[in-house]
Amino acid sequence: MRVLCVGRHAFLSEHLCRFFREAGAECEPAVGAADAVRVAARWEPSVVVSEGDLLTTALLDEWAAEPSLASVPMLAVSLTRRPEEAPAPAINGLAPVVYLPSLDRAQVSALLEALHRPRGVMAPPAWSVVAAASLAAFH
Secondary structure (H helix, E strand, O other): OEEEEEEOOHHHHHHHHHHHHOOOOEEEEEEHHHHHHHHHHHHOOOEEEEEHHHOOHHHHHHHHHOOOOOOOOEEEEEOOOOHHHOOOHHHHOOOOOEEHHHOOHHHHHHHHHHHOOOOOOOOOOOOOOOOHHHHHOOO
16 A cells, blocks of 8 residues: 655654554655645555645645545544644544554554555456456457
8 A cells, every 4th residue: 555644844754654654554755735746646645644734625625636636535643733632623624633643553554444445447346357268269
């Protein structure tokens, strides 16, 4: 799974990468909202993890209009602010932020798996793969 880690500065985005790599993700750092768009366009993340303080409804609307980010699940996180210290969702219209230090590796892995959406082309469930020997009969 490819996780784009967005922080306010390089130290935070790299720290988020280390945190999610320990849970088995392939990570790429981005510094700020504009860099996240550039990195996402070339790297095609499965999930975007961003510092909660960066996210606003206006920014999420901008990212929703970007083809590289429109269908990518987003996770707002904090390394410092506990849930009871975060602004109420009514203030900015956003969901609560996940306080990462409260999670263990298994919980982080489960969280990423829950967010991950398969990408690419998938055959309908009713289709089956024809064995190579069966294909020879058609020649």
